[in-house]
Amino acid sequence: MPTCPAGHPSDDAEYCETCGARIASSSTPSTSAPSISTQNVFEPSISAPSISGPSMSATTVLGVTSPDPVQVCPECGDRLTDRFCEGCGFDALHRQVRRPASPVPRNANPTPGGWAGSTTSGRSWTGGGIDWIAVVSAERAYYERLMAETGSDPATLPYPSRLPERQYPLTSQFLRIGRRSVGRGIQPDIDLSLPPEDPAVSHEHALLLAKPDGTWSLVDLGATNGTLLNDEPEPVPAHLEVPLQNGDRIYVGAWTVITLRKG
Amino acid sequence: MNAESGFTLKVSQNKFLVGGAREVNAVVTVESTGLDDGPGQAPATEAVEVIILDTSASMEWPILKIVAARQAAMKAVDNLRDGVSFAVIAGNHLASMVYPRGEHTVEANWSTKIEAKAALGGLITSGGTAMGTWLQLADRLFAPHKDAIRHAILLTDGKNEHETPEQFGETLAKVAGRFVCDCRGIGTDWEPDELRRVSSALLGTVDIIPDPNDLEADFRAMTEHAMNKSVADVGLRIWRPQAARLKFVKQVLPTVEDLTHLGVESGRLIRDFPTGSWGNESRDYHICIEVPPGEVGQEMRAGWVRLVTSGDAPEVLASANILAEWTDEERFYTQIDAQVAHYTGQQELANVIQAGLHAKRAGDLDTATTRFGRAVALARQTGNEATAALLDKVVDVIDYESGTVRLKSMVEKVDEMSLDTRSTRTVRTRKE
Numbered sequence: 001m002p003t004c005p006a007g008h009p010s011d012d013a014e015y016c017e018t019c020g021a022r023i024a025s026s027s028t029p030s031t032s033a034p035s036i037s038t039q040n041v042f043e044p045s046i047s048a049p050s051i052s053g054p055s056m057s058a059t060t061v062l063g064v065t066s067p068d069p070v071q072v073c074p075e076c077g078d079r080l081t082d083r084f085c086e087g088c089g090f091d092a093l094h095r096q097v098r099r100p101a102s103p104v105p106r107n108a109n110p111t112p113g114g115w116a117g118s119t120t121s122g123r124s125w126t127g128g129g130i131d132w133i134a135v136v137s138a139e140r141a142y143y144e145r146l147m148a149e150t151g152s153d154p155a156t157l158p159y160p161s162r163l164p165e166r167q168y169p170l171t172s173q174f175l176r177i178g179r180r181s182v183g184r185g186i187q188p189d190i191d192l193s194l195p196p197e198d199p200a201v202s203h204e205h206a207l208l209l210a211k212p213d214g215t216w217s218l219v220d221l222g223a224t225n226g227t228l229l230n231d232e233p234e235p236v237p238a239h240l241e242v243p244l245q246n247g248d249r250i251y252v253g254a255w256t257v258i259t260l261r262k263g
Numbered sequence: 264m265n266a267e268s269g270f271t272l273k274v275s276q277n278k279f280l281v282g283g284a285r286e287v288n289a290v291v292t293v294e295s296t297g298l299d300d301g302p303g304q305a306p307a308t309e310a311v312e313v314i315i316l317d318t319s320a321s322m323e324w325p326i327l328k329i330v331a332a333r334q335a336a337m338k339a340v341d342n343l344r345d346g347v348s349f350a351v352i353a354g355n356h357l358a359s360m361v362y363p364r365g366e367h368t369v370e371a372n373w374s375t376k377i378e379a380k381a382a383l384g385g386l387i388t389s390g391g392t393a394m395g396t397w398l399q400l401a402d403r404l405f406a407p408h409k410d411a412i413r414h415a416i417l418l419t420d421g422k423n424e425h426e427t428p429e430q431f432g433e434t435l436a437k438v439a440g441r442f443v444c445d446c447r448g449i450g451t452d453w454e455p456d457e458l459r460r461v462s463s464a465l466l467g468t469v470d471i472i473p474d475p476n477d478l479e480a481d482f483r484a485m486t487e488h489a490m491n492k493s494v495a496d497v498g499l500r501i502w503r504p505q506a507a508r509l510k511f512v513k514q515v516l517p518t519v520e521d522l523t524h525l526g527v528e529s530g531r532l533i534r535d536f537p538t539g540s541w542g543n544e545s546r547d548y549h550i551c552i553e554v555p556p557g558e559v560g561q562e563m564r565a566g567w568v569r570l571v572t573s574g575d576a577p578e579v580l581a582s583a584n585i586l587a588e589w590t591d592e593e594r595f596y597t598q599i600d601a602q603v604a605h606y607t608g609q610q611e612l613a614n615v616i617q618a619g620l621h622a623k624r625a626g627d628l629d630t631a632t633t634r635f636g637r638a639v640a641l642a643r644q645t646g647n648e649a650t651a652a653l654l655d656k657v658v659d660v661i662d663y664e665s666g667t668v669r670l671k672s673m674v675e676k677v678d679e680m681s682l683d684t685r686s687t688r689t690v691r692t693r694k695e
Contacts, residue, residue, distance in 0.1 A: 014564075015563065015564035015567075015584070016504075016563075016564075017502075017532075018504070018505050018532075019504045019505050019506065019563070020503075020504030020505075020507070020554070020563040020564040020565060020587075021504075021561070021562075021563045022561075022562040022563055022564070155629075156629065156632070181644060182599065182604045182607060182608055183604065183605065183608040183641065183644030183645045184644050185601075185604070199665055199666070199667075200665060201665075202664055202665065203664065224662055224664055224665060
């Protein structure tokens with residue numbers, strides 16, 4: 001009778017009938033079995049203690065496990081399962097390492113076009129030594145001006161009680177600004193559906209584009225509520241590139257401000 | 264897959280998990296084709312149909328209600344295939360036989376159909392409403408027909424007022440899964456939650472018939488649908504690994520129905536979930552299993568799904584695996600399976616509509632607005648146009664994309680109840 005890696009005897013020769021572990025180990029690695037090249041992969045463990053947890057050492061033999069090391073958000077105490085805390089939106093990555101020693105490729109392995117409709121083919125890191133960072137936060141003055149101008153009731157769309165700053169290193173050719181949509185397969189790089197979700201941001205709101213000369217520009221993707229730049233009263237024209245400079249403030253949604261910083 | 268059985272079972276999932284992750288999600292599509300394809304060939308399986316009519320005093324006014332109910336039931340009787348066993352029950356605070364007189368079913372033929380229709384013509388209304396007693400009588404009528412396709416139609420117009428919710432719950436727990444019951448509410452004085460409890464326990468549908476004149480067509484459709492079933496009591500048999508937990512099992516197409524609590528442990532690490540009877544059709548199920556976290560490179564069977572017949576010697580109609588494999592390659596584990604994503608959206612849609620309706624009834628209009636707004640956005644994203652149309656009657660949409668809505672100041676009760684009863688209906692993904 002075949003025996004599984006955990007030592008259960010099993011009538012089923014392919015998968016253990018007790019713990020489900022694969023028994024037929026001799027088979028060729030499935031085509032999709034990832035070949036792992038760690039030197040290119042960004043290891044979150046250098047920053048936060050294994051937030052995404054691939055290097056769990058606690059796991060022993062399948063079926064006989066010690067409990068996961070639970071990550072706790074230092075801000076609000078919620079369980080941390082990802083880079084951003086689900087409770088308060090705390091950015092665990094940048095809290096731990098404010099400035100990566102070397103520019104960090106966000107995605108060394110280009111994602112295949114899995115997210116329907118997204119264009120990820122041109123994704124590669126271009127930051128030739130210049131560190132641009134997009135800082136996402138909230139601005140009350142903008143929010144109040146918007147509420148007054150549109151005659152909206154602040155009670156229906158209250159200003160978030162807290163919005164911790166999030167930093168995104170600009171390390172690919174473009175970054176998508178928007179709100180995640182599972183149904184439509186939209187996964188923006190700067191995802192404003194993270195708590196506190198800014199509902200006035202369109203799913204595909206705007207793009208940050210890297211220019212060959214090392215600068216960046218902004219493209220509004222025809223967002224419902226438009227995109228404002230700095231103190232300009234009128235939204236930027238849709239679908240047109242607007243050059244950006246160090247310190248520029250991009251206003252989207254009801255309260256979100258994205259500030260560009262260089263170096 | 265077992266082509267001979269006429270059933271196929273397909274699993275759609277992304278088996279890759281990030282190291283340490285535990286939750287495995289899969290959408291299982293069960294399809295039956297080629298059942299009784301022979302022209303004019305009557306299904307070999309025995310079928311029993313029980314029609315349950317509410318005859319409480321409230322059915323008397325407007326007078327059209329009982330008249331329409333009688334006529335609809337007559338049409339349903341006309342539609343019965345000769346040879347099918349049937350009975351008609353009248354329900355108020357008690358349940359009584361309309362046809363035949365005794366507590367049993369009779370075979371449908373030219374003369375029994377005429378007798379049944381005559382008995383229906385003499386129905387009078389009186390008394391209160393205790394649906395549990397109706398279902399118990401139906402259950403007794405079905406009892407001698409263990410291997411048959413057992414289907415009931417329940418028509419009511421009012422609330423279940425003459426038994427306690429506990430009594431009602433006990434009855435439902437007792438009869439759950441014993442027969443399939445499609446429920447219809449006529450008018451707007453009944454409780455969608457109550458009928459939903461019946462249809463959920465009895466694997467049937469629930470719908471509102473706002474206009475008594477539409478009853479006839481609906482009854483005809485229901486009986487025709489029931490007559491087309493040819494395999495009774497099919498079960499989803501799910502094996503899970505030791506130390507794993509079956510988090511939920513839900514039907515997600517054609518409607519959202521949580522089957523988790525209907526599961527019965529039927530062997531070591533095995534649980535059976537009833538799915539009722541089948542004709543030529545296709546249904547989708549969302550299965551979620553929590554497995555012990557694995558290490559990168561490990562591969563396992565997280566679930567083994569089999570479709571089985573009932574009885575002492577269950578026959579396996581089809582089977583498929585739900586797998587798990589841990590990887591640290593982001594491009595594998597970050598993909599969400601399109602089917603899983605789609606039905607997650609559909610379930611959320613059904614949930615936020617219920618949340619919105621409850622908030623509205625409780626007077627919490629802000630919450631209701633937010634929930635309905637989310638529902639509008641989800642209905643649009645997932646292409647559920649039928650639900651979007653129902654929502655349009657309850658809210659004014661300002662922006663579909665972001666789900667910005669305003670509650671309509673005047674909402675017809677029938678529109679709100681239609682949204683309530685029909686919001687669990689789902690659609691397939693647009694692209695297969």
